[in-house]
Amino acid sequence: MSTSFQTIRGTFDILPDAYTDDGGTRIAPSAEWRHVEATVRDVMRRHNFDEIRTPILEPTELVARGVGESTDIVQKEMFAFERGDTQYVLRPEITAPVVRAYLQHHLDQRGGVQKLFYLGPCFRAEKPQKGRYRQFHQFGIEILGADEARADAETIAVLMAVCEALGLSDLKLRLNTLGTPERREEYVQALEEYLRPYANELSDTSRRRLERNPLRILDTKVEHEQKLLRDAPKLIDFVDEESLVHYDEVKGLLTDLDIEYEEAPRLVRGLDYYTETTFELESPGLGAQSALAGGGRYDRLAEVLGSDEPVPAVGFAAGMERLFLALDAADAERPGPPTPDVFIAALGDDAEQWVFRTSQELRNEGLHVAHDLMGRSLKAQMKEANRQKAPYAMIIGGNELEAEAATVKEMKSGEQEEVPFDELTPYLQRRLEGNASGGAPA
């Protein structure tokens, strides 16, 4: 069997079994994705967040305005297209769509603070590499309508809770404040003035940023530029008193929660909408893609999207693919694929019919039942039962039909016993309960 088609560059299939892609990266099986998603949902429920689902398709203008014209995302990474006179984009992130939905549906009218979480695919037309895909999956939260430092701290606490629930440790939380846009603007000017004399010492990209978005130069990894920045004006010196108080409060609350962090004065993050608190969660040792999640406050985004009043907001976004890299590195425990409770093997046409009907009945009772669909030999069916790791196999042939009792075999021990047809469900339920600890969770 073959096909000339294949997944589009930078995308991947999630299969029932784990496999390694051509770059040697392990692609987790669907059961592990379910496990991570279920863990996220459970943490969200405990933290009182409600799920929001927005379309994958959004107006291009929403992204351009929300994420920022100067960002790489908008400059060169959007999957955008036109139909009729509408410009569409496959969402590259989910914060702007959530704020759009919040404004569109007047969610503030639900009353109080809106605590929302999301989980789903995003798209960016970047060059793919390990832990970075063109279709990738994010989950995250947005707390809308709360300007208190506790909202910032809770955002970070939720992120840490998810990681802990998944069994991740050795993570590094990096924290910074950007202050208000006004003060940031002043700082940007000062930074620009400082750097301009050195313009011809800068790398091409940094020189371009000097024009477009000087703040991002702080992110540079070029050693020479880092040296230059040592004597540059400091962002923190421009942040106003109110922002500093807010920042201190956030740090105090994190300490209260025993959440360790490291201050990162140069952490500016790539998206234009961040203000005040910003943070990033790193998993050291993951190489180029060590950032598992990032977030911060974005008090001005609602207005950028047309709101006539500001909506204080804070949130994070985490990358699922990166999370899996970290889980692999940490060798964290994850469930195997679901296995049938019982495999029912049929011998002969009459038996096949009985098995087919009885399987449905047992399934209606809640049992996970497997049977053959290929008309294969008993031997082959038993082999299949073994492969699927069913703890019990049931054999139905002429003898069983006549006796109205099934041959039930415990695979591990190989022991068999006869069980009357009308006692099958309670029998299986009782036996399965007995070794519930041994079975893989579904």
Add this chain to the structure above:
RNA sequence: GUGGGUGUAGCUCAGUUGGUUAGAGCGCCAGGUUGUGGUCCUGGAGGCCGUGGGUUCAAAUCCCACCACUCACCCCA
């Protein structure tokens, strides 16, 4: 956009200085058991050797181009 790497069976990989019909392990299918899985034994299916061109009596092997995938830089989750 810039650099590097890799393309042989479903998977992991051998394949000598170019030389007959391209191999192994695992997996898959069947048989050894007329009604029984795992271990074992036997057999089988499955390859445009990434694509196209060139050199040669002869190319998986040498040369060129292209394509695909991938890692890294940039940036980001």
